[in-house]
Amino acid sequence: xxxxxxxxxxxxxxxxxSPQNQAAHSLQRLRKLRDEVANSLxxxxxxxxxxxxxxxxxxxxxxxxxxxxxxxxIWQGSNDGLEKQGxxxxxxQDFEERLNDAIKKALELEAAQ
Amino acid sequence: xxxxxxxxxxxxxxxxxxxxxxxxxFIDTFVFQRLRYxxxxxxxxxxxxxxxxxxxxxxxxxxxxxxxxxxxxxNTQDEKIKNVLKEDRFQNTFLIACLMHDCGHAPxxxxxxxxxxxxxxxxxxxxxxxxxxxxxxxxxxxxDGFDPAPHEAFSAVVLNKFFxxxxxxxxxxxxxxxxxxxxxxxxxxxxxxxxxxxxxIGLLNGKAIDVDKLDYILRDTWVSGVQNTAIDIDRLxxxxxxxxxxxxxxxxxxxxSALSVLQNVVDARNYLYEWVYNHHTVLYYSxxxxxxxxxxxxxxGKEKDKDYFxxxxxxxEPFRNAVKISNDHKVYLPAxxxxxxxxxxxxxxxxxxxxxxxxxxKRVALWKTYAExxxxxxETLVVNPxxxxxxxxxxxxxxxxxxxxxxxDIIIISALAKHYVIEESHVFVLVDxxxxxxxxxxxxxxxxxxxxxxxxxxxPEHKNKKxxxxxxxxxxxx
Numbered sequence: 282x283x284x285x286x287x288x289x290x291x292x293x294x295x296x297x298x299s300p301q302n303q304a305a306h307s308l309q310r311l312r313k314l315r316d317e318v319a320n321s322l323x324x325x326x327x328x329x330x331x332x333x334x335x336x337x338x339x340x341x342x343x344x345x346x347x348x349x350x351x352x353x354x355i356w357q358g359s360n361d362g363l364e365k366q367g368x369x370x371x372x373x374q375d376f377e378e379r380l381n382d383a384i385k386k387a388l389e390l391e392a393a394q
Numbered sequence: 395x396x397x398x399x400x401x402x403x404x405x406x407x408x409x410x411x412x413x414x415x416x417x418x419x420f421i422d423t424f425v426f427q428r429l430r431y432x433x434x435x436x437x438x439x440x441x442x443x444x445x446x447x448x449x450x451x452x453x454x455x456x457x458x459x460x461x462x463x464x465x466x467x468x469n470t471q472d473e474k475i476k477n478v479l480k481e482d483r484f485q486n487t488f489l490i491a492c493l494m495h496d497c498g499h500a501p502x503x504x505x506x507x508x509x510x511x512x513x514x515x516x517x518x519x520x521x522x523x524x525x526x527x528x529x530x531x532x533x534x535x536x537x538d539g540f541d542p543a544p545h546e547a548f549s550a551v552v553l554n555k556f557f558x559x560x561x562x563x564x565x566x567x568x569x570x571x572x573x574x575x576x577x578x579x580x581x582x583x584x585x586x587x588x589x590x591x592x593x594x595i596g597l598l599n600g601k602a603i604d605v606d607k608l609d610y611i612l613r614d615t616w617v618s619g620v621q622n623t624a625i626d627i628d629r630l631x632x633x634x635x636x637x638x639x640x641x642x643x644x645x646x647x648x649x650x651s652a653l654s655v656l657q658n659v660v661d662a663r664n665y666l667y668e669w670v671y672n673h674h675t676v677l678y679y680s681x682x683x684x685x686x687x688x689x690x691x692x693x694x695g696k697e698k699d700k701d702y703f704x705x706x707x708x709x710x711e712p713f714r715n716a717v718k719i720s721n722d723h724k725v726y727l728p729a730x731x732x733x734x735x736x737x738x739x740x741x742x743x744x745x746x747x748x749x750x751x752x753x754x755x756k757r758v759a760l761w762k763t764y765a766e767x768x769x770x771x772x773e774t775l776v777v778n779p780x781x782x783x784x785x786x787x788x789x790x791x792x793x794x795x796x797x798x799x800x801x802x803d804i805i806i807i808s809a810l811a812k813h814y815v816i817e818e819s820h821v822f823v824l825v826d827x828x829x830x831x832x833x834x835x836x837x838x839x840x841x842x843x844x845x846x847x848x849x850x851x852x853x854p855e856h857k858n859k860k861x862x863x864x865x866x867x868x869x870x871x872x
Contacts, residue, residue: 332540
């Protein structure tokens with residue numbers, strides 16, 4: 282069975298792993314990060330949805346934590362990681378660690394380019 | 395070329411004219427005729443007359459595309475733009491993409507669409523993977539960086555796989571057709587042709603107003619019988635024009651005379667989302683159907699491998715041959731009837747099928763509209779939707795303990811109350827030869843009332859515990 286991450290959950294984890302001063306990512310960048318993370322977690326059979334409806338739906342659903350400005354998503358949540366609580370149901374500790382590592386790696390790779 | 399035409403009578407648009415050779419090459423085929431047996435929406439449990447299908451919607455989308463293309467050729471002043479638009483590569487590609495844009499849609503349309511991509515299968519992203527294989531050098535993503543929807547990706551693949559010779563016959567650009575169907579614009583508008591291609595992509599699968607949306611808004615309104623905002627479609631269609639903006643970029647605009655209709659389109663779409671597509675009865679029966687399919691796949695999977703059902707039914711294979719689903723059943727050109735037939739064979743193993751077929755719901759909704767949800771939880775879940783999301787996942791277990799019933803008896807359905815608002819760069823209006831954004835013209839854009847919410851369905855014998863359940867949910871969210 283594949284592990285499904287909706288865009289809201291994915292973005293929450295990306296922002297939680299981003300440097301404190303990086304409160305915005307472009308949609309293009311987030312999609313690239315999604316590709317990197319999905320590749321890293323291939324053995325976990327992860328599916329991270331990234332259709333327009335799903336992503337914009339996530340932004341509309343959670344206006345307290347995401348804001349869209351043109352082609353950027355801006356993080357409006359806190360930095361204490363509490364937001365993750367609403368999105369990590371069903372994730373094992375092991376999977377959450379793998380997810381965090383994959384995101385960190387993808388962010389580093391992106392920053393180096 | 396004035397090709398001979400065939401006429402289709404349609405209650406929404408009147409007569410739809412389609413070239414005879416296109417009818418023969420595209421419509422009178424197994425792949426296209428399959429669409430007659432795929433319901434357009436999931437609203438029929440609520441609106442019994444909504445028997446419209448992907449076939450007539452495809453014709454309607456083509457019809458609007460054809461009319462709008464003619465308007466553009468008539469209204470656009472720039473001769474160079476007009477000459478490019480008259481090329482087969484643009485005109486035929488656009489019109490055939492309109493006609494074929496749903497040719498790979500899943501049985502029961504969006505209710506089962508997710509199974510193209512993930513569902514329970516071990517084959518995530520199947521539709522996008524197929525699209526990448528079909529066009530290996532292209533990155534199919536929309537201008538802002540999104541994946542195409544699964545049914546769009548699959549339709550683009552089906553068109554290219556099964557109609558490649560026909561696309562060639564009419565000088566179509568297969569990759570451009572795939573981009574039009576998936577809404578994936580060219581990332582770089584390096585010249586006029588790429589710019590025009592992107593405008594045409596937006597006309598079929600854009601952000602705000604396109605021929606696909608216009609047809610489904612008109613058609614879903616007509617078949618359901620709801621009293622929706624009226625759309626003066628003739629006025630709108632006649633107003634479309636391509637024009638250079640102040641920066642020298644080609645924009646797709648509506649003439650100022652259609653200004654009133656633009657807001658009506660948005661209002662009509664929002665009405666359908668709020669009162670029809672997100673209606674608790676519509677979502678409940680969709681959920682039952684979705685659950686039934688998952689259980690059916692599990693039962694069928696027992697005989698072979700676990701993912702067998704998804705891999706075979708939601709793939710290209712049954713478009714070519716009848717594929718074996720179990721020892722007793724085969725599926726060819728999968729449509730709604732095939733799925734129903736398979737489910738009927740397992741009626742005793744899948745309780746949801748009995749519920750579906752008898753239309754006797756075993757659960758009732760505790761609240762029935764987004765408005766009620768907002769009223770009940772305005773201080774808590776409406777303010778903190780991520781808490782709401784978390785709670786909705788825990789609710790089946792919590793409520794089964796509270797009501798002392800099996801977890802399976804509780805159904806929670808999450809939904810997005812969509813309230814679309816035209817954004818700055820989405821719609822342009824031509825005012826005295828000047829391209830102005832709709833939002834600039836209309837002043838401050840209204841605030842969006844979109845939001846996450848969920849319905850709770852419980853067995854009717856527990857309905858008298860509604861207040862206690864609402865209190866429980868509220869206490870969890872504090």
